[in-house]
Amino acid sequence: MDQQPVTIVIAGGGTAGWMTAAALGQFIESGYRIRLVESEEIGTVGVGEATIPQLRLFNSALGLDENAFLRATQGTFKLGIEFDGWRRPGESYLHAFGDIGRDVGLIAFQHYWLRARSLGVAGPLSHYALNDIAARAGRMHRGPAVTANTIPSLPYAFHFDAGLYAAYLRRFAEMRGVARTEGRIAHVERHGDSGDVAALHLASGERVEGDLFIDCTGFRGMLIEETMAAGFESWAHWLPCDRALALPTSNIAPPPPYTRAIARGAGWQWRIPLQHRTGNGLVYSSVHLSDDEAASALLGNLEGETLADPRPLRFTTGRRRQAWKGNVVAIGLASGFLEPLESTSIHMIQSAISRLLKFLPGRRIDPAERREYNRQTDYEIERIRDFLILHYHANERSEPFWQAMRAMPIPDTLAERIALWRGKGHIVREHEELFTEVAWFQVFAGQGVDPAGWHPLANAIPERDLGEFMETIEALYRREVGRWPAHDAFIAQHCAARR
Numbered sequence: 001m002d003q004q005p006v007t008i009v010i011a012g013g014g015t016a017g018w019m020t021a022a023a024l025g026q027f028i029e030s031g032y033r034i035r036l037v038e039s040e041e042i043g044t045v046g047v048g049e050a051t052i053p054q055l056r057l058f059n060s061a062l063g064l065d066e067n068a069f070l071r072a073t074q075g076t077f078k079l080g081i082e083f084d085g086w087r088r089p090g091e092s093y094l095h096a097f098g099d100i101g102r103d104v105g106l107i108a109f110q111h112y113w114l115r116a117r118s119l120g121v122a123g124p125l126s127h128y129a130l131n132d133i134a135a136r137a138g139r140m141h142r143g144p145a146v147t148a149n150t151i152p153s154l155p156y157a158f159h160f161d162a163g164l165y166a167a168y169l170r171r172f173a174e175m176r177g178v179a180r181t182e183g184r185i186a187h188v189e190r191h192g193d194s195g196d197v198a199a200l201h202l203a204s205g206e207r208v209e210g211d212l213f214i215d216c217t218g219f220r221g222m223l224i225e226e227t228m229a230a231g232f233e234s235w236a237h238w239l240p241c242d243r244a245l246a247l248p249t250s251n252i253a254p255p256p257p258y259t260r261a262i263a264r265g266a267g268w269q270w271r272i273p274l275q276h277r278t279g280n281g282l283v284y285s286s287v288h289l290s291d292d293e294a295a296s297a298l299l300g301n302l303e304g305e306t307l308a309d310p311r312p313l314r315f316t317t318g319r320r321r322q323a324w325k326g327n328v329v330a331i332g333l334a335s336g337f338l339e340p341l342e343s344t345s346i347h348m349i350q351s352a353i354s355r356l357l358k359f360l361p362g363r364r365i366d367p368a369e370r371r372e373y374n375r376q377t378d379y380e381i382e383r384i385r386d387f388l389i390l391h392y393h394a395n396e397r398s399e400p401f402w403q404a405m406r407a408m409p410i411p412d413t414l415a416e417r418i419a420l421w422r423g424k425g426h427i428v429r430e431h432e433e434l435f436t437e438v439a440w441f442q443v444f445a446g447q448g449v450d451p452a453g454w455h456p457l458a459n460a461i462p463e464r465d466l467g468e469f470m471e472t473i474e475a476l477y478r479r480e481v482g483r484w485p486a487h488d489a490f491i492a493q494h495c496a497a498r499r
Helices: 014-027 054-062 066-073 109-119 130-137 162-175 222-227 291-299 345-358 367-393 400-407 412-424 437-446 456-460 463-481 487-494
Strands: 006-011 032-038 076-078 080-084 092-096 157-159 179-182 185-190 197-202 207-209 212-215 232-234 243-249 259-264 267-273 278-284 311-314 318-320 328-330
Touching: 006 014, 006 207, 014 032, 014 054, 014 162, 014 345, 054 066, 054 157, 054 345, 066 162, 066 487, 076 487, 080 130, 092 130, 092 437, 109 456, 109 463, 130 463, 162 179, 185 222, 212 222, 222 328, 243 291, 267 291, 278 291, 318 367, 345 367, 367 400, 367 412, 367 437, 412 437
Parallel strands: 006 032, 006 212, 032 179, 080 259, 212 328
Antiparallel strands: 076 157, 080 092, 185 197, 197 207, 232 318, 243 278, 243 311, 259 267, 267 278
């Protein structure tokens, strides 16, 4: 029997590389050797500072102490994302984490809210979302509800410095046996018979051989594309923003517990509050806005003192046609890119790692497992793509960019979902797609996509009882949030970073 360990080589560090290394180091106990190759000469994109609640599962699986992690990464809490001006200027809504209202029997809350709104006995959707109420009030809480056991626990995610997170995970991974090699990859050696990657040759002359290679080299895709020619499917016709500018600013107020996505004339601006600074950026379409105009638009809409010059980024939205080809698996930006509108970048790293662990090969790679990995990867990113397109497509803005987004043909999968909603307010979540029915509900409502009706069983509740039902939910949530500390006070008590 072959007792030689299977060698997994991770090409590239950053968030993707060190998340992968940390997970492999934690969950693979024997039979494998993990090695990561990165060069300090090569920077990382490092703008993925906002996350969604699933990251808590990843950190928990690693056994990370949440407060220590937040201190190390200058982290804050995140209860949702505010979309400012996406439907029309002057209007905003929050895509809040967690449930909205209460389902009754077999019927989802959206049907009762739609009927109650038509009768004038319901307020805005935000009144029935615990996370929305807490975010607007700037409050934070962990654990069971304070006032009533019928109120769910508050779901939350994080804002953090991605560079500090990668460094934190590097220490974690190295303590679990992951070997790091400093060096720039000069060229890639392939097996003559199979075409698989055999080794990485570094500029220093060192040769790093392996059995499975993880490509975390970013947009370049040095292994998956430049070497294996996996192919790239562009989605620029649906998501045409192709550039971004990013820079940090000083904080001028306590950090709010939510991310902001502010619609601009040819794209959108992000604002991500950390303990020590605020991350800012402008995502835009170069067809509709020049680089100089973009810099002016960003610099003219900042809060606080700029701490660095704007950093330009260029990208094309889309995916690799094969995220796993031969013995190369692409994770992170090497596998594809969707703009960070719903903070999904780090989650897609996390889900790719989970799939890799599920289908982890030995010395031999099973083609059927590779095909299934790619099928699941494609399904996930396509459904996230549709969710992002909805934000752009359902708008009432007047600028040429937004008019074009409103008029463009959309994927059939999204068109069918919109049609199902426009009928009687139905939303169906298939398999394990990321965004829940409640997430789609909030964006449909926030972007002004109204259905013609609702489920007929929602008519069973008398109008007076329906109004009281809505009032009770709002009153319970507001009373609960009123007992919680301010977000900055909560951080100061539990996880303030050392200055």
